[in-house]
Amino acid sequence: MRINKNQFSITGIKEDLNFHYNRGKGHLIPYIRNRFMWHYFPRLGWVSRFPDHVDVEISTLCNMKCPMCYTPTETFKSRVGKGFMAFPLFKKIISECAEYKVYSIRLSLRGEPFIHPEVLKMLAYAKGKGIKEVSALTNLLALDEEMFRELVKLGMDWLTISFDGLGATYEDIRKPARFKEGYGKIKKFAEIKREMNSRKPAIKIQTIWPAIKENPGEFYDTFLPYVDQITVNPLIDYLHNDKDIVYTNGFTCHVLWQRLVIGYDGKVLLCSNDEMGKGILGNVNFQTINEIWHGDKMNVMRRLHREKRAYRELEVCRECHFPRKLIEKEFVIGNRIYHIKQYVNRIDEIGK
DSSP states (O other), X not given: OBOXXXXXXXXOHHHHHHXXXXXXXXXXXXXXXXXXXXXXXXXXXXXXXXXXXXXEOOBOOOXXXXXXXXXXXXXXXXHSOOOBOOHHHXXXXXXXXXXXXXXXXXXXXXXXXXXXXXXXXXXHHHHHTTOSEEEEEEOSSSOOHHHHHHHHHHTOOEEEEEOOSSHHHXXXXXXXXXXXXXXXXXXXXXXXXXHTTOOOSEEEEEEEHHHHTTOHHHHHHHXXXXXXXXXEEOOOOTTOOOOSOOBOTTXXXXXXXXXXXXXXXXXXXXXXXXTTOOSOOEETTTSOHHHHHTXXXXXXXXXXXXXXXXXXXXXXXXXXXXXXXXXXEEEEETTEEEEEEEETTXXXXXXX
């Protein structure tokens, strides 16, 4: 199976290992097992008894408007409802995950999870039911010091912060955020973790390459003292403007063997990149996760991918960034050389 890994770390091996240690601290053996399943089950074509990871989207609403994002577009607004996941539905999902001993859940997908009024209650419920790893992706705008202290107390394992660029660049992209305020929060979070003698949540900063390509070393030096890992993504065509797309020959997606993705309304999406909900596999309001994971729709999708046909025959897969061909460019960051991946025929300009 040909697997594209588009995100890459610009921290060193020591920092990356420390990030994984902090993320898995308290359950390292299950974490190692989870990582083995994550990387090798797709390659071997093995379908686990139950998904070892479940994305639980608790919000489709977002409090930012970023030029490269699909959520402010009219297409997204016309196809995807605005709202929060109801707590009874969340409980139903987590209870089944706990029954089958799911290793990890992620509380985010298309929206900002920390604007959900019951996000801390949801975190507490998931950890109380024995979910070993609970993570979320945040834009940081709604997450304050008081809430972060609660995340530490409740045992959140991993927090990814999207933070694109420095200074005015960040503010141009991440409207209406302010760089000084956001950077101050990250520094304060590191201080809170030290005060509370906690390695968790392990914090990863992620950015898009065009936002830092003029000053990658400065970006690295700015955040390294306060976070566990720094990663970079190539600029994805979330706006679907690209026409001359070049695909990787023989590509087979890995996601359908790794995770199940549940939207805020209970609909199960084809994958974590099905942002418009074009490939609905089921609905957990009326079905169990187990039924959907082993259901006919999911198995048909897996077969199409095993046969290397999906990205040519399915609209949602053709629009996905995973099958796109990548090229590598060499950059020096600090005293290290990085081979940074970028998409073929992709304009490296934010908002296009």
